[in-house]
Amino acid sequence: MRExxxxxxxxxxxxxxxxHQRENSQKTAPRLPTQSLPPNAQxxxxxYQDGEYTGLRIDAYYGNVQVKITIQNGKIADLExxxxxxxxxxxxxxxxxxxxxxxxxxxxxxxxxVDTVSGATQTSNAFKKSLQSSLDKAKI
Amino acid sequence: xxxxxxFSQVWIKLKFNMKKTKIIMGMPIIVEILGTNSSSLFKKVxxxxxSVDDKFSTYKPSEVSLINSHQLSLRxxxxxxxxxxxxxxxxxxxxxxxxxxxxxxxIDPSGIVKGWAVxxxxxxxxxxxxxxxYINAGGDIQAGGHNGSGKSWQIGIKNPFKxxxxxxxxxxxxxxxxxxxxYIRGAHIYRPTHLKSQFPLGDVIxxxxxxPNVFEADRFATAAFAMGRAGxxxxxxxxxxxxxxxxxxxxxxxxxxxxxxxKN
Numbered sequence: 246m247r248e249x250x251x252x253x254x255x256x257x258x259x260x261x262x263x264x265h266q267r268e269n270s271q272k273t274a275p276r277l278p279t280q281s282l283p284p285n286a287q288x289x290x291x292x293y294q295d296g297e298y299t300g301l302r303i304d305a306y307y308g309n310v311q312v313k314i315t316i317q318n319g320k321i322a323d324l325e326x327x328x329x330x331x332x333x334x335x336x337x338x339x340x341x342x343x344x345x346x347x348x349x350x351x352x353x354x355x356x357x358x359v360d361t362v363s364g365a366t367q368t369s370n371a372f373k374k375s376l377q378s379s380l381d382k383a384k385i
Numbered sequence: 386x387x388x389x390x391x392f393s394q395v396w397i398k399l400k401f402n403m404k405k406t407k408i409i410m411g412m413p414i415i416v417e418i419l420g421t422n423s424s425s426l427f428k429k430v431x432x433x434x435x436s437v438d439d440k441f442s443t444y445k446p447s448e449v450s451l452i453n454s455h456q457l458s459l460r461x462x463x464x465x466x467x468x469x470x471x472x473x474x475x476x477x478x479x480x481x482x483x484x485x486x487x488x489x490x491x492i493d494p495s496g497i498v499k500g501w502a503v504x505x506x507x508x509x510x511x512x513x514x515x516x517x518x519y520i521n522a523g524g525d526i527q528a529g530g531h532n533g534s535g536k537s538w539q540i541g542i543k544n545p546f547k548x549x550x551x552x553x554x555x556x557x558x559x560x561x562x563x564x565x566x567x568y569i570r571g572a573h574i575y576r577p578t579h580l581k582s583q584f585p586l587g588d589v590i591x592x593x594x595x596x597p598n599v600f601e602a603d604r605f606a607t608a609a610f611a612m613g614r615a616g617x618x619x620x621x622x623x624x625x626x627x628x629x630x631x632x633x634x635x636x637x638x639x640x641x642x643x644x645x646x647x648k649n
Contacts (some may be wrong), residue, residue, distance in 0.1 A: 246526055247472050256579065287566065288631065297561060301444060302443070302444065315596050347617060347618075347621065347638050347639060347640060348638070348639050348641070348643075348644075349636055349637065349638045349639075350636070350637055350639075351634075351635055351636055351637070352544060352552040352553075352631060352635050352637050353543065353552060354547075354550050354551065354552060355541070355551045355552060355553065357539070357551075358539065358541060358556055359539045359541035359551060359554055360417070360519065360532050360538050360539045360540065360542040361415060361417070361519055361521045361526060361538070361541070361557075362521070362524070362540065362542075363521070363524040363525070363526055363538055363541070363542055363563070363564045364524045364542065364543025364544075364545065364564050364566075365589070367549075373424055
């Protein structure tokens with residue numbers, strides 16, 4: 246019961262915090278310029294048919310990535326993420342008076358040996374797969 | 386006698402220390418086990434990941450795909466599918482809907498399957514009699530026992546802005562760690578529609594969570610990441626969990642007990 250009360254308290258405090266911080270959020274879909282595509286993708290775009298092609302929705306294991314490409318004059322003219330995280334432009338930090346302030350520091354490179362590494366890099370693989378599948382559809 | 390025994394154990398570990406990597410589910414899976422050179426154990430471990438991929442992939446003709454195309458009902462699904470469903474529903478309740486595998490009539494259990502599979506694999510290794518090992522599936526890690534030097538496993542947190550750089554070193558024994566993030570702004574974590582505007586993702590790039598095991602770390606990392614900045618506070622309040630959040634300015638925020646894992 247105490248756990249339930251605690252959970253409710255946490256949720257309510259988040260809700261208060263969120264209402265307090267609420268601003269207009271920006272919801273524009275990110276667009277990548279064609280320059281940022283892999284070089285080999287650029288070289289082979291000449292053989293693609295004009296039109297819009299939606300790539301497969303690829304499992305990035307923390308969600309999905311899906312891209313849509315627009316081919317103009319046989320080249321990728323635009324690339325759009327159909328699935329992407331909503332973003333809000335604010336660098337405001339959480340500073341709740343009721344709770345201790347959490348330690349913050351700029352990230353710094355470490356030079357020790359490690360056994361293994363954690364990080365979420367699967368996304369870029371999912372991006373490549375979704376892009377490849379949209380390019381496959383665009384092939385003449 | 387005890388000392389002699391200890392030395393012979395260390396010697397065995399040094400002699401038979403096997404590490405293998407395989408790409409399954411579109412990500413590298415690294416397994417290191419001390420004290421064995423049994424390729425059949427590795428075969429079993431990787432085979433398990435392959436069977437999980439065949440069952441739960443959202444883009445292969447898997448059981449999940451059959452359910453999503455209404456060719457299979459959950460009631461008739463496999464025991465493992467039903468287990469994942471039950472665990473997902475449990476997590477959904479525990480996170481007030483921030484974790485949810487159902488979206489627009491489709492299910493996508495990817496946010497829970499990876500940590501679950503890694504934990505299951507660790508049980509396979511332990512059942513075979515090996516206590517010193519780690520399994521790393523695309524950054525979700527279960528660290529059992531100690532490394533080849535007899536110390537806690539040293540696990541680096543990758544710099545989200547530079548793939549080859551380590552920015553934090555964790556020392557973990559019999560714990561799990563998972564990182565949730567959106568490195569190229571492509572990742573999409575399903576967020577409850579009614580809470581989206583109240584909990585903006587903000588400028589959060591990644592959230593690393595240490596928990597009692599990799600399954601727990603993974604599901605709470607997924608849920609807390611979906612809460613945006615508030616996620617680090619969620620982890621702060623969660624007993625036996627610690628977190629490390631990185632924003633797009635390269636500023637990191639850590640929970641109050643996190644530092645105990647970064648010191649030797």
